[in-house]
Amino acid sequence: MSKSKEISLIGILAAVNIASRIALQSLPNIKPVTSLIILSVIVFGLSFGIKLTFVTTIVSNIYLGMGIWTFFQIFAWIVICLLTQGVVDIFHKVKKEPPLLFMAVFSFCMGYVFGFIVSLEQFVVGGVGLFISYYSVGIAFDTMHAIGNFAFYLLCAPFFMKLFIKEKEHFL
Amino acid sequence: MNKQVKKYTTLYVTIIFIGIGMLGFFHSDSSQSYSSDVAHKSILTMEKSAEKKETSQQKEETSDKVSQPQKQQSSNQQPQSQQSQQSQKEETTSDVSSLIEKKEEVTLTILGINKTIGQENVEIEDGDSVFSVLKRYTTKHQISMKTSGYGSMIYVRGIGDLVEHEHGAGSGWVYKVNGASPNISAGNYEVSQGDVIVWEYIYSE
Numbered sequence A: 001m002s003k004s005k006e007i008s009l010i011g012i013l014a015a016v017n018i019a020s021r022i023a024l025q026s027l028p029n030i031k032p033v034t035s036l037i038i039l040s041v042i043v044f045g046l047s048f049g050i051k052l053t054f055v056t057t058i059v060s061n062i063y064l065g066m067g068i069w070t071f072f073q074i075f076a077w078i079v080i081c082l083l084t085q086g087v088v089d090i091f092h093k094v095k096k097e098p099p100l101l102f103m104a105v106f107s108f109c110m111g112y113v114f115g116f117i118v119s120l121e122q123f124v125v126g127g128v129g130l131f132i133s134y135y136s137v138g139i140a141f142d143t144m145h146a147i148g149n150f151a152f153y154l155l156c157a158p159f160f161m162k163l164f165i166k167e168k169e170h171f172l
Numbered sequence B: 001m002n003k004q005v006k007k008y009t010t011l012y013v014t015i016i017f018i019g020i021g022m023l024g025f026f027h028s029d030s031s032q033s034y035s036s037d038v039a040h041k042s043i044l045t046m047e048k049s050a051e052k053k054e055t056s057q058q059k060e061e062t063s064d065k066v067s068q069p070q071k072q073q074s075s076n077q078q079p080q081s082q083q084s085q086q087s088q089k090e091e092t093t094s095d096v097s098s099l100i101e102k103k104e105e106v107t108l109t110i111l112g113i114n115k116t117i118g119q120e121n122v123e124i125e126d127g128d129s130v131f132s133v134l135k136r137y138t139t140k141h142q143i144s145m146k147t148s149g150y151g152s153m154i155y156v157r158g159i160g161d162l163v164e165h166e167h168g169a170g171s172g173w174v175y176k177v178n179g180a181s182p183n184i185s186a187g188n189y190e191v192s193q194g195d196v197i198v199w200e201y202i203y204s205e
Helices: A003-023 A033-044 A046-064 A068-093 A100-170 B002-060 B067-075 B079-100 B130-141
Strands: B105-111 B116-123 B145-148 B155-159 B172-177 B196-202
Touching (some): A033 A100, A068 A100, A068 B002, B130 B145, B130 B155, B155 B172
Parallel strands (some): B105 B196
Antiparallel strands (some): B172 B196
16 A cells, blocks of 8 residues: 555544544444444554554544543554454464454454543542542443444444455555 | 564553553552542641631621531531531431421521621432532522533532622632531532531632
8 A cells, every 4th residue: 555545544534533523422432433443453454543543533632622531542542453453363363354243342342441541541640549430430431332332343344344445455 | 564563562552551550559659648638638628717717707796506516616626526526416406307307407508798698497308419409599589690510510600699700809609518618519519417508708809
C-alpha cells in the first residue's frame, strides 16, 4: 500500500469514527469505533490501527473534551490493537482466517478491556481505593460498550471486511 | 516490518503499564495521609465554623431551638465529645418524635444579610438531599430560587433577592449540616433524621 493511499484511508476511517463518536454521544457508550479499529487491524495490520487510533482520539476529543483521559483512551485502543494483532497472528499460524463469531465475542471482551484501562486514570490520580470505586461504578457502562461492540462488529464486519480486502488488493 | 511494529508496541505498552503501576502505588501510599489530612482539616473547619456560628448568633440574638445545641457543640471543642453529644441529641429527638409522630424531620435555617429569611422544621423522605429539602421549603413558601446544573451537580446561585456576586466577588450561598460544611454538592448530601441544615449567604463588603 502506498503512503498516500494509507494516509487517505486513515483520514476516511478516522472521519467515520469521529463522526460516529460525536453523533452517538447521547447513547451511553455505544459506538462503532472499537469494532472499526479491530477490523482495520485484522486487514491492514497493527501500525495502521495505531495511526487510526491516534487521529480518531485526538480529533474527536477536540469536540468532546480534552484531558488526561485522552492519553488513556489512546493507550487503551493501542492495547486493543495489540491484542487483536496477537489473536490474528495465532489464526494465521494455523493458516486460517479468524471466524466472524469468534471475533465478535472478542470485540465484546474488548469493551471491558477498554473500560479497565481508561479507569486506570483514577488509579494514577488517586490510588487503589479511588480506582476500585470508579471501576465498579463504570462496569454497567462497560457492559453497554461491550454489547455495542458485539452488535457493531456483526453489523460492520461482513461488509467492511470485503471492502477493506478489496482496497488492500487493489492498491498493494 | 509488521513484526517489528508488534515488538515495539509490546515494549511501549509494557513500559506504560509499569509506569501506571508505579504512579498508582505511589498515590495509594500518599492517599492515606491525604485522607487523614482532610479529616484533620474538616475537624478544624468544624471547630472554626462552630466558633463563627456562636459569634454570629450573639450578634443576631436569635434564641431558638437550633442555636442551643449548636452552642453546646461550640462550647466543647473536642470532636469526640461533640459526636457523642450529637448522637445523644439524635437519640433523644428521635425518641420524642417517635412518640409524637413517625415522620422524620430536619431543621432548615436560611440566613441572609443580618436577618433570618426563614426557619422551619421540614419533613424528609427517603433519599432526600440537602437541596431537595431546600427546594421543598422554597416552593412551599413561594421563595424564588436560582440554580444551575442538575442532580448531583446542582449549584444554588440565589435564594430570594440574594444572588451570588451581588455583594462582593466572593459572595454566594453555602450550606452547613450540623455546623460542618461538607465537601460535596448539596444535591449529593443525604440528610438524616435530626440534621440541622443552615444555608448562609457569605459576603464581604
